[in-house]
Amino acid sequence: MSSRMSMKSLANIALFGILMIVWGCSENQLKTSKGTIGITVMSLSNPYFKELAEAAQEEALKFGFEVIIASGDFDPSKQRNQISDFITKDVDAIILTPVDSKSSGVSVRKCNEMGIPVFTADLATSDSLANVVAHIATDNYMGGRQAGDAMIEAVRSRNKKIMILDFPPAESCVKRIAGFRDRIGEYNLANPLDQFNIVTQLPCDGQRDVAFKATSDVIQAHPDLVGIFAINDPGALGAVGALEKVNRLDDITIIGFDGQNEGKVAIRDGKIYADPIQFPKRIGRQTVQTIMKYLNGNEVEKTQLIETALYRQEDGLNDPDIKDFH
Amino acid sequence: MSSWKVLLSDYGIIFILMGLIIFFSVLTIEKQNIIGAAAGIFLAKEVTQSGKQGKILLVTSESLDDQDLIEAFKANLGSQYQIIVVDKGPPATRNQIERDIESGDVPKMIVTSTKVSRWLLFQDFSNHFPELSVVSMINPQSSKGSNFLKRENLLNVADQIAVIAIMAIGMTMVIITGGIDLSVGSLVAFSAVLITKLIQGYFGAEAATEFEMVLAGLIAVVMCGLIGLLSGLLSTYFRIPPFIVTLSMMLIASGLAYTISEGQSIYHVPDNFVWLGRGRIGGIPVSVIIMIILYVIANILMTKMVFGRYVYAIGGNKVAARLSGIPINKIVTIVFTISGLLAGVGGIILASQLNSGSPTYGLAYELSVIAAVVIGGTSLMGGEGKIWGTLIGAFIIGVIQNGMNLIGIESYTQKVILGILILIALIVEKARKRS
Incomplete structure (x- = not known):
């Protein structure tokens, strides 16, 4: 009996302990802040969004604002709950990087009803009834065209069979591919005897393992493939892994997108040919600056596009910011 | 035993819920406008x-x-x-x-x-x-x-947990028979994609009438029920363990959802499609009302009807159940069908809440659902468990998640704390049962 009792009380003590930890973790904020901004991004496991969110937080602190960061973890319903919790907390503005372009509109409409201004960063909401104050993002279409430039520049052989690794649910990736295909299409029109042939377009979900499998399969079906365009760095790195496994990395050009640290390392080491790089920190900072401008009563531009830049091997060799982990 | 002890042993878990509510209520005291x-x-x-x-x-x-x-x-x-x-x-x-x-x-x-x-x-x-x-x-x-005790937030918690809680009804029954259903998360995606695809492709997209939307919803729910029926038939008449059967169904349903939707979200639906997920009747979200009605029906089914007695008997002792002439295969098949149907209902509510369907919905929901059922006091060995306990279990998960969001705990820490709290709830429950 006594051992049972002690087990029970042990559990109760543990419960109490956990609750104390929870209490400790909760911000015991001094009420000196000028306001609160809620940020929810697609997923903090992707360094790109982590950089974006942290840059936004840093910038907001400069203005005396508090920030709550949440990770949607690729789950539209989870992100919806996070936004309704922001509404309960009565934040002054919300920065949203929607997990799903379409379904996020419902949450934005709710914010509209509650009078909380929403700013989308990097990815937009595609709901005509949802009112977003401003959208700050990479110019993905132009970035896609730059990826096309890089592909044309790198692939000089007569055979021009290439593939695309895509992620259809994300509007931004759809735009990248549109830009890429348009640029390749223009080249094909101008060079009818030396055309690129996009043999397949497969989903990689922007994730390394999925891209790895897709690439492994495609090089079985198309052994003479010469180029791969992946819509982000994890996708490109998955392709790198698949090609390394079968020793084909040297004769297949990979173009990525993003410019995450790991991607940059791979470009420097010659594994990825080039990336149109984005500037997540700049997006994060500019979004916060836009919020401040807005809350101060100034007109803000509805769509603010930030250009990408092509990043090749020589940029990697001269880049002091690259971090090596090995 | 004195009466309060009976109460405690029957619904000990409710005190954990109340403790959490008090805890988060105090922690979220802030200036209210x-x-x-x-x-x-x-x-x-x-x-x-x-x-x-x-x-x-x-x-x-x-x-x-x-x-x-x-x-x-x-x-x-x-x-x-x-x-x-x-x-x-x-x-x-x-x-x-x-x-x-x-x-x-x-x-x-x-x-x-x-x-x-x-x-x-x-x-x-x-x-x-x-x-x-x-x-x-x-x-x-x-x-x-x-902040936590605001009327809007409490409704918010109920609304956030409604889909999981509805799915957990079916899971409770399945687990009481001694089985498990891993396919429910994928069925949510399948159902959400199916209803939106039917509306978009066959019922005139944005121009679909209410009748057509209801019809699309019924088809989606029935299809999920059929998948549940198939799981039940395979695990009884073919004696394949439910774990394996529903694991296969999970892959099949998820694959179908991706195929039907071509990997994209489907969003060409009428504006009033959101009514089921966002609408209110008398100030209470429709999803919460549906949840309560389903719980009342399930409770009657499990405590007042022969069906419920059979379900408990099968999980308690299969041999004895067979010897006393209970149609085990039939009952288990029905239970899996119910689980499929309810996952289908969860899917259309989720689609409506998010105003679109996507194959990514319902990711890992089966785990939250099983957690709710187990926290609610249902034994994974089968034979015992209560429908109301499951509802409380679902609310415990919802309250913890909402509370931690309100006091601003980082997402990753939240997962760790949620995991530990689930373990503690189970330890308390075990200790209670032994004493």
């Missing part, structure tokens, strides 16, 4: 008492609460005041004030809702408009209150 009509009346009184006359600039947000505020403010103020309302955000407000300064017709008073008074425009008002420093600013006072 007076909002809506009450704020409007308060502001009107303040204006009257100030004794000032003339032009008033009333600045609010576009929120529904603030629209009530505007109405109440106007209704409670005499006609000697000239009221100008601006409710189009900070830039519009600034424009209005600048125009007033230019024309020389500046307001005597600026009245705002609390939310609006926090705009930087008003926080630093004297910096922005040094020439207007004599204007008096009035905004409603705020009182202390718990």
Whole structure:
């Protein structure tokens, strides 16, 4: 009996302990802040969004604002709950990087009803009834065209069979591919005897393992493939892994997108040919600056596009910011 | 045993829920704004008492609460005041004030809702408009209150947990028979994709009528029920363990969802499609009402009907159940069908809440559902468990998640804490049962 009792009380003590930890973790904020901004991004496991969110937080602190960061973890319903919790907390503005372009509109409409201004960063909401104050993002279409430039520049052989690794649910990736295909299409029109042939377009979900499998399969079906365009760095790195496994990395050009640290390392080491790089920190900072401008009563531009830049091997060799982990 | 002990042993888990509620209520005490009509009346009184006359600039947000505020403010103020309302955000407000300064017709008073008074425009008002420093600013006072206990937030928790809780009914029955259903998360995605695809592809997309939407919903739910039926048949008549059968069904349903939707979200649905997930009847979300009705029906089924007795008997002792002539295969198949049907219902509610269908929905939901069932006191060995316990289990998960979001705990820490709390709930439950 006594051992049972002690087990029970042990559990109760543990419960109490956990609750104390929870209490400790909760911000015991001094009420000196000028306001609160809620940020929810697609997923903090992707360094790109982590950089974006942290840059936004840093910038907001400069203005005396508090920030709550949440990770949607690729789950539209989870992100919806996070936004309704922001509404309960009565934040002054919300920065949203929607997990799903379409379904996020419902949450934005709710914010509209509650009078909380929403700013989308990097990815937009595609709901005509949802009112977003401003959208700050990479110019993905132009970035896609730059990826096309890089592909044309790198692939000089007569055979021009290439593939695309895509992620259809994300509007931004759809735009990248549109830009890429348009640029390749223009080249094909101008060079009818030396055309690129996009043999397949497969989903990689922007994730390394999925891209790895897709690439492994495609090089079985198309052994003479010469180029791969992946819509982000994890996708490109998955392709790198698949090609390394079968020793084909040297004769297949990979173009990525993003410019995450790991991607940059791979470009420097010659594994990825080039990336149109984005500037997540700049997006994060500019979004916060836009919020401040807005809350101060100034007109803000509805769509603010930030250009990408092509990043090749020589940029990697001269880049002091690259971090090596090995 | 004294009666309180019976109560404790039957519903010990409810005390954990109450403990969590008290805990988060205390931790989320913050300044609460007076909002809506009450704020409007308060502001009107303040204006009257100030004794000032003339032009008033009333600045609010576009929120529904603030629209009530505007109405109440106007209704409670005499006609000697000239009221100008601006409710189009900070830039519009600034424009209005600048125009007033230019024309020389500046307001005597600026009245705002609390939310609006926090705009930087008003926080630093004297910096922005040094020439207007004599204007008096009035905004409603705020009182202390718990964010967690706000009526809206409590409904929010119920709404957030509704889908999981509905799925957990079927899972409770399956687990009581000694089985498990891993396919429910994928069935949510399948059902959400199916209903939206049917509406978009066959019922005229945005032009679909209510009848057609209901029909699409029924088809989606029935299809999920058929998959559940198949799981039941395979695990009984073919004696394949439910774990393996439903694991296969999970892959099949997820694959079908991706195939039907071509990996994209499907969103061409009428505007009133969101009614099921966002609508309210008498102030209570429709999803919560559906959840409660389903729980009442399930409770009757499990405690008052022969069917329920059979379900418990099968999980308690299969041999004895067979010997006493219970049609085990039939009952287990029905239970899996119910689980499939309810996952289908969860899917259409989720699709409606998110106003679209996507194959990514329902990711890892089966785990949350199983957690809710087990926290609620159902034994994974089968034979015992309570429908109401499952509802409480679902609420415990919902309250923990919502509470941690409200006090601003980082997502990753949340996962760790949630995992530990589930373990503790189970240890307490085990200790209770032994004593």
